Amino acid sequence: MLAHHRLRPLVFMLMLAVCVTGVALSIRAGIERRGTLSAADTKLADGLAAWEQVYSVLTSPRCINCHTAINYPQQGDDRHRHFANVIRGPADRGVPALNCVGCHQEVNADSTGVPGGPDWHLAPLSMRWQDANDRPLSSAAVCRAVTDRSRNENMDGPALLKHHEGAALVLWAWNPGRRPDGTMRTLPPLTHAQFVAATRTWVDAGTPCPRAR
């Protein structure tokens, strides 16, 4: 049983790699069927494959738990509702007497198991990556949200890359601290360097989004 749990991240990474490779190959195969593979087609295929890698991080619990579509954040790898009746509030930072920063300090508090980072808060509803039933949105839908400058604080491709490279709460996902029981929180499926590299490839390709099914 224990060995099974240890293998789970490895299996997930393997499946992710297979999926990403599959997407890239199928896109490329589709293009090749139409004729010669142009440099632009290759870039698009690589960009779409890179986006799927980015998507795998954005929908991991460390990121998506604060990108809800409802009135509260989530917590834990099972993405359950945040305890203590915490709610979003008008500015995504809780309400008076129950602000996010009333527990979440500027850094992780490993001795008490409370995660922390600068200006801890929920992502705005415009940047929700889940539906109202707490299911992650599709790759195409998240991509549309992330690239819609009317919803993403007017970030273009280079700004998105910069955000992924250095925004404090983005970086927190790779330094999430310890749970109250002392164990380490799980990390996103890619390293931060891999995440940035995938974002760069996607941005260089013009931030393409997959077609909605």
Add this chain to the structure above:
Amino acid sequence: MATYQLNVNGQSKQVNVDPSTPLLWVLREELKMTGTKYGCGISACGACTVHLGGIATRSCVVPVSLIGDRKITTIEGVGQDPVGRVVQNAWVEKDVVQCGYCQSGQIMSAVALLKETPKPTDENIEESMGGNLCRCATYVRIREAIKRAAEQI
């Protein structure tokens, strides 16, 4: 162990404690200020609420090493504040308390609410006080006292 200089209720206090010690235990064990209560120890009940830099904060989960120079206000000092005094008087007037164990935290949260929202609606009160539990279920009187305080602010 490390030495920290804390500003508690306007007074400078020096403590020598393990950096990981939650503020709650610094207050109760080191400074002998036992008005702030231990309820759950995981920030779920609100009994340990104090104000840290003016923000209602669960002192049971904030290590002393992360406090810095932010001012700490506890139930022992909140009556020095005009809003705090009005809230405490309203609590007495409405006879809110039953067993009383959670009431320090309730009052600290109520003061934080009224400082930011002087005329709270029922919804404001429910949302902001939703993290403070009372096993005696004095919630109706808590709401009445907050509304009474709001009339006087």
